[in-house]
Amino acid sequence: MGHYGNELAKEATKNKEKIYIKNIPKSQIVQQATQQSIEKWQTQWGQTTKGLITKQFLPNIKERLRKRIQLTPNLTAIVTVHGKTKDYLHRFRIIDSSECPCGTGNQTVEHLIYECPKLQRERERERERERERERERSPNKKHSKTRYLAEGKK
Numbered sequence: 001m002g003h004y005g006n007e008l009a010k011e012a013t014k015n016k017e018k019i020y021i022k023n024i025p026k027s028q029i030v031q032q033a034t035q036q037s038i039e040k041w042q043t044q045w046g047q048t049t050k051g052l053i054t055k056q057f058l059p060n061i062k063e064r065l066r067k068r069i070q071l072t073p074n075l076t077a078i079v080t081v082h083g084k085t086k087d088y089l090h091r092f093r094i095i096d097s098s099e100c101p102c103g104t105g106n107q108t109v110e111h112l113i114y115e116c117p118k119l120q121r122e123r124e125r126e127r128e129r130e131r132e133r134e135r136e137r138s139p140n141k142k143h144s145k146t147r148y149l150a151e152g153k154k
């Protein structure tokens, strides 16, 4: 056998690989690799003790990736609770009170997003925009992806 046998074995291995790759569409391989990557990311996100507040806003990696969110310095500041709210400024003794100008509570990020009556119109507009984006993405599905934002805090 010797040298010729080795060549045959190499060739057989090569052909097998070619057949194997030919039988699985590239798109399926990419899809599986992406799925595994997202699952790994979700596990790490679930286990980390960092970013607890950010996790409340963005608990699910897959849903977050589906949303087309324009990341801006302000959005990042808000979801990481480093936004210049009165609560934040008061915590660092920059201002005397954390009371929101609406008079219904402390001006925290949660208050601004879910509760502040002064932002009710903007909140409704954003919910409608999100519902519209969801309808464009999946016209025949229910809008479960936007439930959290649309229905507000639980």
Ligand SMILES: [Zn+2]
Binding pocket: 100, 101, 102, 103, 104, 105, 107, 111, 115, 116, 117, 118
């Ligand atoms: Zn308020």
